[in-house]
Amino acid sequence: MKLTVEQVTHQYKNFLALKNINFEFTPGIYGLLGPNGAGKSTFMRILVDVLAPTSGMINYEGRNISILKSQYRDILGYLPQDFNGYPHFTAYQFLLYVANLKGLSKSLAKQRVDELLQLVGLIESKDKKLKGFSGGMKRRIGIAQALLNDPHILILDEPTAGLDPSERIRLRGILSKMAKNKIIILSTHIVSDIESVADQVLLLRKGELIEHATPAHFLDKMEGQVWTVTLQEQKALSLMDTFIISNVHQQGTSIELRIVATQKPHLDAINVPPKLEDIYVYHFGNPHQAISN
Numbered sequence: 001m002k003l004t005v006e007q008v009t010h011q012y013k014n015f016l017a018l019k020n021i022n023f024e025f026t027p028g029i030y031g032l033l034g035p036n037g038a039g040k041s042t043f044m045r046i047l048v049d050v051l052a053p054t055s056g057m058i059n060y061e062g063r064n065i066s067i068l069k070s071q072y073r074d075i076l077g078y079l080p081q082d083f084n085g086y087p088h089f090t091a092y093q094f095l096l097y098v099a100n101l102k103g104l105s106k107s108l109a110k111q112r113v114d115e116l117l118q119l120v121g122l123i124e125s126k127d128k129k130l131k132g133f134s135g136g137m138k139r140r141i142g143i144a145q146a147l148l149n150d151p152h153i154l155i156l157d158e159p160t161a162g163l164d165p166s167e168r169i170r171l172r173g174i175l176s177k178m179a180k181n182k183i184i185i186l187s188t189h190i191v192s193d194i195e196s197v198a199d200q201v202l203l204l205r206k207g208e209l210i211e212h213a214t215p216a217h218f219l220d221k222m223e224g225q226v227w228t229v230t231l232q233e234q235k236a237l238s239l240m241d242t243f244i245i246s247n248v249h250q251q252g253t254s255i256e257l258r259i260v261a262t263q264k265p266h267l268d269a270i271n272v273p274p275k276l277e278d279i280y281v282y283h284f285g286n287p288h289q290a291i292s293n
């Protein structure tokens with residue numbers, strides 16, 4: 001199975017949101033990582049054919065998805081970033097309704113809905129209306145509706161938004177189990193969501209695909225470039241102006257800094273193993289510096 005992105009560019013009125021993206025997805029889990037406004041949702045909407053690219057195209061098994069239309073939709077599951085469902089439907093009614101739209105037979109639909117309510121941990125809330133659902137519960141119903149037709153291609157736009165830590169872990173487990181023979185693409189700006197689950201990480205910045213690699217490869221490349229040092233506040237603040245800081249930890253009157261730098265940033269700095277979070281900060285900038293400036 002192959003989903004190919006060829007020279008995809010998207011322009012909203014006067015804003016260039018995606019710039020000449022080229023990529024080939026084969027079965028596996030892909031984490032699309034980038035800050036707010038990077039173009040993740042735009043890219044995903046194009047991948048599911050909700051939005052037509054200004055130029056370029058997406059091919060599924062060598063055929064343009066905008067020509068395949070419903071044939072393509074049949075093998076697709078999609079969770080939009082702004083998914084809400086229908087507030088007056090119960091969880092059960094809503095999933096049954098979507099199953100109907102997706103053309104599942106009545107008996108299969110009921111069985112699938114039950115399975116999925118179990119899978120996302122909402123079986124006990126199945127008769128509650130969606131309007132009474134918390135953000136995390138809505139997200140889980142959104143994930144369930146994307147899975148109804150057992151899609152070959154699953155595209156989840158920020159599936160973990162609003163999920164508590166145990167639900168995040170549960171979702172990772174669900175995705176890993178399903179990944180065989182499927183293309184799963186998820187977007188997030190939370191590195192830990194994809195660090196352990198993604199086969200490949202795609203970094204999107206200002207509409208450009210700046211790098212893609214396995215998490216292990218990203219970490220290898222950063223080996224020897226991540227440091228920690230604990231300093232008095234004044235000294236720490238001055239280092240924060242000079243270096244890329246991936247974490248700051250106040251310890252009494254001292255501050256422990258985590259620094260990304262090719263050279264030893266301070267006499268007392270010691271090398272530590274890189275994390276994917278360091279790579280994120282390296283590419284997308286540094287929230288701590290923004291505060292201190």
Ligand SMILES: Nc1ncnc2c1ncn2[C@@H]1O[C@H](COP(=O)(O)OP(=O)(O)OP(=O)(O)O)[C@@H](O)[C@H]1O
Binds near residue numbers: 017034037039189
């Ligand atoms: N309908 C639209 N009209 C004009 N500009 C848009 C539209 N939708 C998105 N944009 C702009 O395109 C850029 C990319 O938006 P997009 O929603 O794809 O980013 P994102 O990476 O998903 O961000 P987030 O992490 O906040 O969800 C943003 O600068 C956004 O303001």
Ligand SMILES: [Mg+2]
Binds near residue numbers: 157
């Ligand atoms: Mg988005």
